[in-house]
Amino acid sequence: QQPVQSPQAVILREGEDAVINCSSSKALYSVHWYRQKHGEAPVFLMILLKGGEQKGHDKISASFNEKKQQSSLYLTASQLSYSGTYFCGTTFGNEKLTFGTGTRLTIIP
Amino acid sequence: DAGVIQSPRHEVTEMGQEVTLRCKPISGHDYLFWYRQTMMRGLELLIYFNNNVPIDDSGMPEDRFSAKMPNASFSTLKIQPSEPRDSAVYFCASLAGRQGEQFFGPGTRLTVL
Numbered sequence: 001q002q003p004v005q006s007p008q009a010v011i012l013r014e015g016e017d018a019v020i021n022c023s024s025s026k027a028l029y030s031v032h033w034y035r036q037k038h039g040e041a042p043v044f045l046m047i048l049l050k051g052g053e054q055k056g057h058d059k060i061s062a063s064f065n066e067k068k069q070q071s072s073l074y075l076t077a078s079q080l081s082y083s084g085t086y087f088c089g090t091t092f093g094n095e096k097l098t099f100g101t102g103t104r105l106t107i108i109p
Numbered sequence: 110d111a112g113v114i115q116s117p118r119h120e121v122t123e124m125g126q127e128v129t130l131r132c133k134p135i136s137g138h139d140y141l142f143w144y145r146q147t148m149m150r151g152l153e154l155l156i157y158f159n160n161n162v163p164i165d166d167s168g169m170p171e172d173r174f175s176a177k178m179p180n181a182s183f184s185t186l187k188i189q190p191s192e193p194r195d196s197a198v199y200f201c202a203s204l205a206g207r208q209g210e211q212f213f214g215p216g217t218r219l220t221v222l
Contacts, residue, residue: 030208041213095140095207099152
């Protein structure tokens with residue numbers, strides 16, 4: 001039931017855009033996105049609830065497609081500070097969060 | 110608030126020894142989660158509590174692992190006896206309400222020799 005993320009890793013130049021996908025084999029209730037920098041704890045980015053709502057802040061946004069059981073995280077005009085590993089986490093109606101396989105994002109100057 | 114507090118930050122022990130990891134959640138949060146992170150298995154949920162009561166321990170790998178939450182401000186994860194394959198970073202996280210941001214502690218890096 002672990003969601004699958006793609007790509008596994010991506011390297012961008014500063015200012016480029018990226019999309020990270022998260023797919024589930026089971027109907028989703030909510031999708032959570034976290035970012036983890038090397039040697040640190042995961043930090044919450046946003047949550048999307050069932051309903052197809054798109055959320056975002058600054059230049060990071062996300063969408064949730066219930067029918068496809070997918071969520072995508074969009075990073076526009078990437079900055080060096082965006083580097084890290086991005087995890088999606090899914091719930092199926094309760095508070096239990098199952099994290100995806102992770103996507104390592106490297107931003108180079 | 111100081112955030113979620115975990116201790117120790119690093120633990121090195123020998124196979125067969127007992128290990129106790131500690132967590133203090135954010136005051137007022139009613140959910141507490143224990144996760145384990147390794148390169149091979151990623152970030153796995155081990156067990157979680159609601160109002161100090163264990164709700165789901167299906168992620169606990171085997172009987173060598175146990176967790177308790179005697180009160181709203183303290184939880185422990187114990188491994189007895191420890192094995193090299195238990196080496197990982199263990200995170201504790203707390204949550205207010207059923208859906209929302211989980212606040213992670215800094216983690217405990219456990220090395221079992």
